[in-house]
Amino acid sequence: MYKVKVYVTLRESVLDPQGSAVKNALHSMNYKEVEDVRIGKYMELLIEKSDRELNTVVKEMCEKLLANTVIEDYRYEVEEVVAQ
């Protein structure tokens, strides 16, 4: 069994209104030291071993569903876990 951690973030060139809103809120709470906030998605997938190559499967899932590759980048990390 694998635990795959996927990080999906908006591309640098893409405006992040949600991030700006959080930044303004933090400033209004007197956290003026916050210069920038970027918000993305963090996903943990538990994946059973199969005959298909894990990296291929993960890339396909990211590019077909988990990330919108027009405006988002994704990266992932794989951990082997003991099935519970």
Next chain:
Amino acid sequence: MYKVKVYVTLRESVLDPQGSAVKNALHSMNYKEVEDVRIGKYMELLIEKSDRELNTVVKEMCEKLLANTVIEDYRYEVEEVVAQ
């Protein structure tokens, strides 16, 4: 300048309908090896050095705004970055 990476995830005991929806979608796309999906938030904050202790500031921001500590857990990592 610090880059702080914050990961906010639902507590294990909390149902994750969004995660279930993504899992079902992946199954319908024939990725049957996916056992479980948990979805959370990933935030990158750029924070200027100040006289306040960084960990204190980050914990406060997480507990007051970035995470709903009733149903979510948070963890973070700190990197020192060169100001652009």
